[in-house]
Amino acid sequence: xxxxxKLGNLGVVTTTLDTAINWARNGAMWPLLFGLxxxxxxxxxTQASSYDLSRFGMELNRATPRQADLIIVSGRVTRKMAPVVxxxxxxxxxPKWVISMGDCASCGGVYNNYAVVQGVDxxxxxxxxxxxxxxxxxxxxxxxxxxxxxIYGETIKDWA
Amino acid sequence: xxxxxxxSEAQEFKWEGSLDELKGLVSERAMTGETMLLNxxxxxxxxxxxxxxLLELDGEEIVTCMPDIGFLHTGIxxxxxxxxxxxxxxxxxxxxxxSPISNNMAFCLAVEKLxxxxxxxxxxxxRVTCLELQRLSSHLVWLGTHAIDLGAMSVxxxxxxxxxxxxxxxxxxxxxxxxxxxxxxxxxxRDITPDFLPTLRAFLDIIPAKIDDYEALLTRNPLWxxxxxxxxxxxxxxxxxxxxxxxxLRGSGVNWDIRKAMPYSGYEQFEFNVPLGEHGxxxxxxxxxxxxxxxxxxILEQAYARLLKEPAGIFRSNNRKFVPPPRAELGQSMExxxxxxxxxxxxxxxxxxxxxxxxxxxxxxISCYLHGTGGTKPRRVHFKTPSFIHIGxxxxxTNGHLIADLVAIIGSIxxxxxxxxx
Amino acid sequence: MQIPKPLDPAVAIKxxxxxxxxDIKEFRGETTLIINREHxxxxxQYVRDTPGLIYTFLSDISAVDYYPEASRPERFGxxxxxxxxxxxxxxxxxxxVPEDDTTVATVTGVWPVANWLEREIFDMMGITFxxxxxxxxxxxxxxxxxxxxxxDYPLGYETIQFSFNIEEILKHKPxxxx
Numbered sequence: 001x002x003x004x005x006k007l008g009n010l011g012v013v014t015t016t017l018d019t020a021i022n023w024a025r026n027g028a029m030w031p032l033l034f035g036l037x038x039x040x041x042x043x044x045x046t047q048a049s050s051y052d053l054s055r056f057g058m059e060l061n062r063a064t065p066r067q068a069d070l071i072i073v074s075g076r077v078t079r080k081m082a083p084v085v086x087x088x089x090x091x092x093x094x095p096k097w098v099i100s101m102g103d104c105a106s107c108g109g110v111y112n113n114y115a116v117v118q119g120v121d122x123x124x125x126x127x128x129x130x131x132x133x134x135x136x137x138x139x140x141x142x143x144x145x146x147x148x149x150x151i152y153g154e155t156i157k158d159w160a
Numbered sequence: 161x162x163x164x165x166x167x168s169e170a171q172e173f174k175w176e177g178s179l180d181e182l183k184g185l186v187s188e189r190a191m192t193g194e195t196m197l198l199n200x201x202x203x204x205x206x207x208x209x210x211x212x213x214l215l216e217l218d219g220e221e222i223v224t225c226m227p228d229i230g231f232l233h234t235g236i237x238x239x240x241x242x243x244x245x246x247x248x249x250x251x252x253x254x255x256x257x258x259s260p261i262s263n264n265m266a267f268c269l270a271v272e273k274l275x276x277x278x279x280x281x282x283x284x285x286x287r288v289t290c291l292e293l294q295r296l297s298s299h300l301v302w303l304g305t306h307a308i309d310l311g312a313m314s315v316x317x318x319x320x321x322x323x324x325x326x327x328x329x330x331x332x333x334x335x336x337x338x339x340x341x342x343x344x345x346x347x348x349x350r351d352i353t354p355d356f357l358p359t360l361r362a363f364l365d366i367i368p369a370k371i372d373d374y375e376a377l378l379t380r381n382p383l384w385x386x387x388x389x390x391x392x393x394x395x396x397x398x399x400x401x402x403x404x405x406x407x408x409l410r411g412s413g414v415n416w417d418i419r420k421a422m423p424y425s426g427y428e429q430f431e432f433n434v435p436l437g438e439h440g441x442x443x444x445x446x447x448x449x450x451x452x453x454x455x456x457x458x459i460l461e462q463a464y465a466r467l468l469k470e471p472a473g474i475f476r477s478n479n480r481k482f483v484p485p486p487r488a489e490l491g492q493s494m495e496x497x498x499x500x501x502x503x504x505x506x507x508x509x510x511x512x513x514x515x516x517x518x519x520x521x522x523x524x525x526i527s528c529y530l531h532g533t534g535g536t537k538p539r540r541v542h543f544k545t546p547s548f549i550h551i552g553x554x555x556x557x558t559n560g561h562l563i564a565d566l567v568a569i570i571g572s573i574x575x576x577x578x579x580x581x582x
Numbered sequence: 583m584q585i586p587k588p589l590d591p592a593v594a595i596k597x598x599x600x601x602x603x604x605d606i607k608e609f610r611g612e613t614t615l616i617i618n619r620e621h622x623x624x625x626x627q628y629v630r631d632t633p634g635l636i637y638t639f640l641s642d643i644s645a646v647d648y649y650p651e652a653s654r655p656e657r658f659g660x661x662x663x664x665x666x667x668x669x670x671x672x673x674x675x676x677x678x679v680p681e682d683d684t685t686v687a688t689v690t691g692v693w694p695v696a697n698w699l700e701r702e703i704f705d706m707m708g709i710t711f712x713x714x715x716x717x718x719x720x721x722x723x724x725x726x727x728x729x730x731x732x733x734d735y736p737l738g739y740e741t742i743q744f745s746f747n748i749e750e751i752l753k754h755k756p757x758x759x760x
Contacts, residue, residue: 033205037232037578038257038338040209041301045327048304048320063205080723081210081231084202086758107743110251114730114738115235115722124758134338185716230721235738237706238731273610400638400667403695414667421670513609516663516674518641529644529661540731542644544663544699552698581721 018155025069025095026057026148032068033061034088037075039102039134046137056144065091070147072140073124076104077117089124097151099143100126103133186216186224195223198563202231206309206567209577211551215563222566225558227551232581240541244507245271245345248538253339255543256579258301261294261330262521264343266543269424269517270530271345274510277482280474283347284426289360289463290333290342291425292456296367297326298522299453303374306446306571310387315377322370325363332356346483347476357471360464364457371453379447388443392557392569395440402553406524406546407448408573412440418520430459442572449574482508507536523547523574547573547580588669589634591615598628614661614674619686622662622677626692629664629673637664637673640693643700645707649733657681658709662689679709688714706731 035043047053047061062068065088077085089098100120103109106129108118120126127150130143189195201212210231216224236255240248252267253260265287272279279287304319327337332353334340342349378384394404399412409416417434419427435451437444477483484503485496502508510532518527524546531540550573557569592606592615602621607614617625629637641663648654656678665672679686688711689696700711701720708729711717719726728735743751 034203036210038254041257041338044301044305045320045324048324049317050321050324065203076232076234078231078233080233081202084210084231088203108740110254111234111236111239112737112739112742113235113239114736115233118740119755122756122758136337230719230723233721235730238735238737241733242737276610401694403640403693416667421667514614514646514661514674515610516612516642516661516672525641527642527663529642529663531646539648539733540644540646542642544642544644548698548702549695552695 015155019152021156022152022154026151028057028060029069029097029148030060030062030067031058031070031072032065032088032092033063034071035074036077036081037104039074039105042134042137043072043074043101043140046140051137051141053141053144056141056148058144065089066093068092069095070097070099071124072099072101073105073120073126074101074134076109076111077120077123078115079117080115082117082123085120086123097128097147098124098126099128099130099140099147101130101140101143102135103131106131109133185226189218189223190216194218200566202228207570207577208305208575211570211575211577211580213554213566215566217563220562220564222558222561222563225555225566227554229548229551229577229580232577234578234582236582237541237543241538244536245275245510245538246503246507248541249344250339250341252543253341254578255582256521256523256526256545256547256576257338258576258579259294259298259522260339261290261342262519262526263543264341265291265425266517266519266521266526266528267530267541268343268345269519270515270528270541271510273515273517274513274530274532275345275482275508277346277479278477279347279425280477281426282470282473283475283477285463285466286348286352286475287343287425288427288430289460289467290330290348292459292463293326293329295522296453296456296460297323297330299449299456300326302449302522302571302574306568306574307378309567309571310384312377312381312384315374318370318373318377322367325359329356329359329363332359344476344483346479347474351472351475352467354471357464357467360460364460364464367457368454371450371457375450379450385443387565387568388446388572389441390439391442391561391565392572393439393441394553394557398556399440402556403549404524404553405549406520406522407452408445408524408546408550410434411437411445411448411572413438418518418525422518424517424519430462432456432459442568445572509534509536510538512539518544521546523576523579524550526579543582545579545582547575547577548582551575551580585668586633588671589632591629591635591637591673594632594635595625595628598632599624612672612674614676616676616678619677619679622675623687623689623692625675626662626689629675630692635666636668637666639665639667640689640695640699641665641672643689643696643703645703645709645731647707647731647733655680658684658707660686660703660709664693684709685712686710687712690714705729708732 100106105120108116128143128147132139196217198215198217201207202210212228214226236251252263255263300319300323304316307315331337334342394412396412396414399409413436432455435448437448480499484500489496512534514531516529518525527544529542533539558566602625604618605616629635644661646659658679660677662675703709705719705721
């Protein structure tokens with residue numbers, strides 16, 4: 001139950017609260033330590049010395065979905081893996097976000113065949129799609145910044 | 161206030177599965193509950209991807225280890241059957257995503273053998289340069305992740321720093337950091353750029369010192385030695401029977417490197433040693449790969465010296481029935497236009513025969529079995545990949561060890577799950 | 583130690599197992615011995631252990647499906663690519679498998695590495711290896727229907743999205759909910 005439902009519309013108070021909460025969520029977003037295929041290697045590059053993802057408050061990878069806020073689906077999702085991805089997503093605590101990294105996760109990519117799910121959005125709802133096969137680290141950073149922008153636009157009402 | 165659960169959800173949980181399907185795979189003690197069955201993966205930070213292991217544990221000791229793969233099975237072999245030979249190169253990149261160029265090489269060699277296509281010497285030289293750069297970058301990822309699995313975080317950061325430099329060079333050649341599809345049947349896609357050789361020189365100047373740095377962090381580190389020596393021992397006979405190859409086999413002391421035994425792409429013109437281990441444990445496999453990185457630098461130095469003599473020139477075969485004509489020819493020659501059109505619409509044909517080639521990838525022997533149809537698309541492509549074999553042999557190495565050592569063993573066989581499942 | 587002289591595999595097998603070899607083929611320097619299906623284990627054991635052959639290393643087992651061509655007597659082919667470290671040479675043993683009886687005897691007793699390679703072929707081509715210790719699916723989920731790498735199995739191609747057909751596709755695409 002959200003603040004607005006309890007107290008009615010508080011105008012300037014909730015707007016400021018929104019900004020504060022979104023700032024906090026953006027500044028300490030913990031991604032799930034989860035890699036599928038080629039894109040996971042670029043994701044590792046993004047975190048390593050040259051690109052340094054921790055500049056954006058994302059250096060802390062959690063290996064358990066219970067502690068993660070963001071799942072970056074990095075690579076092709078196969079029919080055998082799909083239930084696992086969904087289960088990981090279900091285990092994450094709200095609020096949670098999804099970035100679909102790379103062509104394979106976004107739309108099946110070059111694998112238009114029996115084994116690959118044609119887009120991870122058939123399994124879990126996706127916030128940001130990052131194109132590329134695999135995307136350069138800069139592209140992934142851009143995707144993450146886009147997600148942060150999106151989060152700044154959220155209000156408490158949405159979560160209520 | 162106590163929370164009330166609706167009746168429908170309060171039903172007692174009943175497990176309807178049975179242990180019968182595990183009979184014969186796990187020991188009798190698991191059936192009575194004396195040993196414990198533990199599921200590790202497919203989402204686990206130290207399985208290097210989406211490998212699932214079903215472990216039977218006696219306390220912390222592994223009794224049986226049953227790998228379950230296929231979580232990354234992408235149907236690449238089936239997909240290639242619907243592509244022409246030239247287009248299929250793109251798909252082979254994405255099997256072993258730490259060394260895409262080795263996959264390209266295996267496939268291109270198979271196509272060249274099937275169609276009896278010649279590759280000019282300079283193209284072979286460029287290929288060797290790329291292959292060795294890729295070997296170095298693959299070993300750097302292996303070293304970083306292997307160290308991070310055993311608790312040495314900083315090695316990862318060092319390794320990826322140097323790897324970025326290699327990726328930049330590969331990007332110069334192919335336009336892509338990882339999946340360049342730079343090799344084509346008959347040669348490479350285009351000539352090396354003028355920037356490439358100076359960048360390679362600068363890289364070759366720094367890399368030996370960097371390898372010293374990694375060694376300073378690990379090779380004599382007592383913690384590292386404690387965690388790796390005597391772990392996951394494979395005897396040479398066992399290693400051969402289970403089909404291990406590459407540094408995993410050479411760690412056991414078997415001298416078999418395909419670059420030496422059956423040279424391809426002009427490897428016989430290069431001088432390098434094949435480092436061998438002695439005990440076949442995790443440490444020896446680690447040290448073999450470190451030494452192999454130094455040998456790779458040696459090969460790269462020789463390749464650099466030869467490329468410097470001929471910085472531009474022929475980079476692919478002149479056989480127009482298989483290799484598209486250069487862009488400049490298209491405006492002048494009608495024949496070139498016809499060849500270009502035929503190659504990019506229909507592709508070239510290959511006989512209805514089968515060939516088998518194998519090359520030494522950073523992980524081991526990657527071999528390509530190619531069966532043509534007489535038409536422009538293959539009938540069947542099958543890749544035997546080293547990770548597949550090594551994960552299959554994992555039970556041989558792990559049984560009897562502690563569960564904490566399992567992580568070290570998985571790291572030491574350098575498996576890539578895309579390579580394993582294809 | 584005296585290394586015995588290398589033998590010609592075809593001649594050696596013919597003298598020891600007269601009925602085993604059906605045909606010999608050469609292509610691009612690769613020797614293929616086509617073996618009668620019931621003799622494959624005996625031949626495998628023979629080429630591994632005989633001095634002068636010593637094919638200790640099994641590189642690959644791969645299967646091929648000749649489906650649309652009715653002219654061939656058998657539908658499947660299984661190729662064993664073996665390698666001798668001692669003499670540094672390769673050899674291919676090939677057996678043909680008819681569609682109505684897709685069983686081959688397993689060679690896991692000769693080369694343990696065959697375990698997973700044969701399981702993969704069972705999964706992808708539907709060729710059963712009799713005597714195999716653990717004949718289950720390897721790559722596909724356990725409840726999968728069919729054997730994907732057979733030539734008559736559909737690729738599973740879906741329509742590619744473009745701006746002119748995206749609306750039509752999105753109508754049928756099962757998008758996930760929270």
